[in-house]
Amino acid sequence: MDRVDVDGPCDQGCPIKKTALIIEGKWTTLVIRELLSGKKRYSHLHRALQGISPKVLSSRLRMLEEKKLISRTVFATVPVTTEYQLTELGLKLQPVLLAMAEFGSQWQQH
Amino acid sequence: MDRVDVDGPCDQGCPIKKTALIIEGKWTTLVIRELLSGKKRYSHLHRALQGISPKVLSSRLRMLEEKKLISRTVFATVPVTTEYQLTELGLKLQPVLLAMAEFGSQWQQH
DNA sequence: GGACATAACTATACTAAAGGAAGTAGTTAC
DNA sequence: GTAACTACTTCCTTTAGTATAGTTATGTCC
Numbered sequence: 001m002d003r004v005d006v007d008g009p010c011d012q013g014c015p016i017k018k019t020a021l022i023i024e025g026k027w028t029t030l031v032i033r034e035l036l037s038g039k040k041r042y043s044h045l046h047r048a049l050q051g052i053s054p055k056v057l058s059s060r061l062r063m064l065e066e067k068k069l070i071s072r073t074v075f076a077t078v079p080v081t082t083e084y085q086l087t088e089l090g091l092k093l094q095p096v097l098l099a100m101a102e103f104g105s106q107w108q109q110h
Numbered sequence: 111m112d113r114v115d116v117d118g119p120c121d122q123g124c125p126i127k128k129t130a131l132i133i134e135g136k137w138t139t140l141v142i143r144e145l146l147s148g149k150k151r152y153s154h155l156h157r158a159l160q161g162i163s164p165k166v167l168s169s170r171l172r173m174l175e176e177k178k179l180i181s182r183t184v185f186a187t188v189p190v191t192t193e194y195q196l197t198e199l200g201l202k203l204q205p206v207l208l209a210m211a212e213f214g215s216q217w218q219q220h
Numbered sequence: 221g222g223a224c225a226t227a228a229c230t231a232t233a234c235t236a237a238a239g240g241a242a243g244t245a246g247t248t249a250c
Numbered sequence: 251g252t253a254a255c256t257a258c259t260t261c262c263t264t265t266a267g268t269a270t271a272g273t274t275a276t277g278t279c280c
Binding site for chain 1: 125126127129133135139207214
Binding site: 164169188189 | 269270274275276
């Protein structure tokens, strides 16, 4: 049997929920934040996001790539390097991150 | 022993990270979305957010209350009812949710 | 006066996701 | 041949989230 309407009243396709499904995981917004300032390599991201495990980093990158928010380019350098970059679609997350930054800077820990 | 500086280069007090720490858990943004349209009771939230477990709902509400983003008022009705409402501080999350809604409505599932 | 209902939870058992340590593959420098 | 570098993967433990049953304090129904 199909699950027909699992969501609440205003939830069929609620746009906030759609976005939440992307960014709700740990580290996701910080990966995107790093990429807002331009293309970055795996090792740069790993160093910049101190504390992230390679497992979580690569799974986040794969998830964002699947959702067409970032692109992955491999270069045949020695050793090979990989560059990640926000797509046009991914760049549309910038206002979300900016709003988060605005809130965060107003918010003194209580 | 104290953990002294776990964060990366630009991370000591990165405002995006601060906001991410609040909203990164599952359901958190949807709880806030419900409260944006005014004060709500526990049972309303539970019905509106179909699929949320009472354990997660109450832990989210307690977390948001601790962080002074929502307030909790108990009424001596029969049976007692509880109302949750965004504080002035919590209302400042509105632009974040609006940006998320804007992105979500542009984003057709791939 | 015992059964049932309601609101707002808490408790318990289980599963999925995240974290930490270590290892892998290909290549080049020493 | 050994070490180093990049970009990962694998294995195992810990934490987060799900599903559902139970609790407390009333009050109504019969």
